[in-house]
Amino acid sequence: AQSVSQHNHHVILSEAASLELGCNYSYGGTVNLFWYVQYPGQHLQLLLKYFSGDPLVKGIKGFEAEFIKSKFSFNLRKPSVQWSDTAEYFCAVTDGGATNKLIFGTGTLLAVQP
C-alpha cells in the first residue's frame, strides 16, 4: 500500500529563513504528488502539484517542490518564509489506482517567529 512520510513534525523558523520540508513516498510506479497547506482553523488549500514533466514545480505564495524519482522524494521549499506562512503542511500522493485515493502524510507544523 502507498504511504507518505513527513519526517519533520514541527519546524520553527525566524522570518526570512529558508524552508525545506521533507516528503517521501513508498510507491514505485507512476505517482501524482501534492502539497497542501492548512492555516489555523481553516480548510486545506492546494499549494502545488506534480504529475509529470519538469520535476521542479512552482506553486502559490512562493513555494516550490522538487520531485526526485530516485529518492522517492517531493520536498517543499521556500527561500524566505514569512510569519503568515505559519500553518500545517501536508504532503499527499494518489494511489495510482482507479479510485484516485489521496493519501496524506502526517503533516508538518511550521511556526514562523517574527
Next chain:
Amino acid sequence: DTAVSQTPKYLVTQMGNDKSIKCEQNLGHDTMYWYKQDSKKFLKIMFSYNNKELIINETVPNRFSPKSPDKAHLNLHINSLELGDSAVYFCASSQDFRSSGFSFGPGTRLTVT
C-alpha cells in the same frame, strides 16, 4: 461562491446520539470524499463516491454511513456516537485531479461529550 460547503461547521453532541453532516459541491465534479482529521492532525480517507456510487470504503465502523442522493451531495450519518469520533471531518471533491486537484470543504468539527 463556495465550491465545497459543509454543514454544520461545529457539532457538539453527547455519546450515543445520531448525527449527520452534509456536504455539497458546485464544481460539477463526479467524485466526492469524506476525510477524518484526528487530534494529531492526521488525515485519513473514509469514503469516496463516484457519480452516487460507493467506490472507496476504508476500515470504518459501520456506525458511519455515507449517502449520496446525487453527484453534488455526499452526506455522512453517524449512529451511536462515541468519544473517539471527535474529530474534524472534511468533505472533498475531484474531477480530473490532474488539472484541478482535489477541492476540500471547510470542515466540520465534531465534539462528542
